[in-house]
Amino acid sequence: MSEATFRLTTHQQRSPASFHKLLLPWYDTHRRSFPWRSTRTPYNILVSEIMLQQTQASRVVDFYKRWLKKFPTFNSLARASRGDVLRMWSGLGYNNRAIRLHELARYVVTQHRSHLPHNPEDLQKLPGIGKYTAHAIACFAFGQSIPVVDVNVKRVLTRWTNNVRAPHELISDTAAWNLAERLIPHHRAYDWNQALMDLGSLVCTARRPRCVECPVHQCCCSAFSPLLMQSIQRDKKREPSRKGIPRRLYRGRILKLLHTTPRTSRQIAAELWKKFSTHDVRWLTEVLKQMCSDGIVRKNRTKYALVE
Structure with missing residues (x-):
């Protein structure tokens, strides 16, 4: 089949119904298994969503389980000290998330x-809750038929609707949410949102999309695009570091050092x-000042010392 014929065929087949018909059976077979996907408890869903921000799902699993043993409810978390919260979060990184979750509780x-x-x-309207997290809780905990758009979903929708020229191309947030709203199969909204996320994480990845394995390549505008398949690497912002180690890792190490004993710089x-x-020492002092400002x-x- 020629590229021209392929493009014509995919254009004709690119409808919500065809998308649903191809993706949902794939999800039923290939869905990822995580503990937060076996619960509808709003608190548990919230904890998982906060932990998953900027962190790979595989890393979150053990932290999520330990957290729920220590703080199983909003009340138990609200009663905890700041120090206990930070100790339980230690190792997951981006510790401001723990503080925001504690304050929210x-x-x-x-x-x-x-x-x-x-x-x-x-x-x-709750402190620290943005559009994505609000929609995730409403859908995954309360069963609402609404879209949930993260970066993986946005990438899938971009490629499905556009013949992209580079892996990092993305449609606007507004366009992504509007399109996601139109695509929701109301009888399986939960599964649909999870399916889009899994497709983006496992197959339609940022830098090395596997179009051959993709269940929806028949109706995708970017499938097998020569420019996309070149997997152009996007330049990453260089993280602030010292001696070759990112500053965020130093913050985590400092947190562990201060778990039990106060120390000078x-x-x-x-x-x-x-x-x-x-x-x-001067550089370290600046890091400590920022950690003080962050609470x-x-x-x-x-x-x-660790805040208590």
């Missing part, structure tokens, strides 16, 4: 009697590096 307990609202509009430096200079660490005279 206290807000939900005091302002909503420990219950989350059911619709995305009211969920977005030089004592922390001695734990981080075998040899260090005054420039290293993760506090300074008492010359020593730093």
Whole structure:
């Protein structure tokens, strides 16, 4: 079949019905198994969604299980100290997420009697809850037939509707949400949203899409596109680092060091590096200042400690 014929055929077949018919059976067979997909408890769904931000799902699983053993409800999390929350989060990274989740739990307990609202509009009024998280909770916990658009879904929808020229091309947020709304099969909204996410994570990946394995390549505008298949690497923003190690990893190490014992900046430096200079200590002090501003660490005279 020629490329011209292929393009004509895919254009004719590119309808919501054909998309549903091809993707949902694939999902039924290839769906990923995660503990948060076997629950409809709103609190559990919220915890998973916060943990999954900027973190691979495979890394989240153990943290999610441990977290729910320690803090199984909004009330138990709201009663916890900041220090206990940060200790439980330690190792997952981006610790501000733990602080936001802790503050949100206290807000939900005091302002909503420990219950989350059911619709995305009211969920977005809660502190720290954006459009994606609100829609995820409304769909995955409360069963609403609404779209849930993350970066994986946005990438799939971009390629399905456009003959993209490079792997990193994406349609606008507004266009993605509008299209996702039109595509929802209302009898299987939960499965549909999860299917799009799984397709984007497993097959329609950012830099190496596997069109041969894709269940919807028959109705995808970008399937087997020569420019797309070149897998052009997008330049990544270089992370702030020291001695070749990203700053975010240093923050995690510092957090672990302060779990039990307050330390001075030089004592922390001695734990981080075998040899260090005054420039290293100066850099470390700036990192500690930022952690203090973030509410993760506090300074008492010359020593730093975990916020309790």
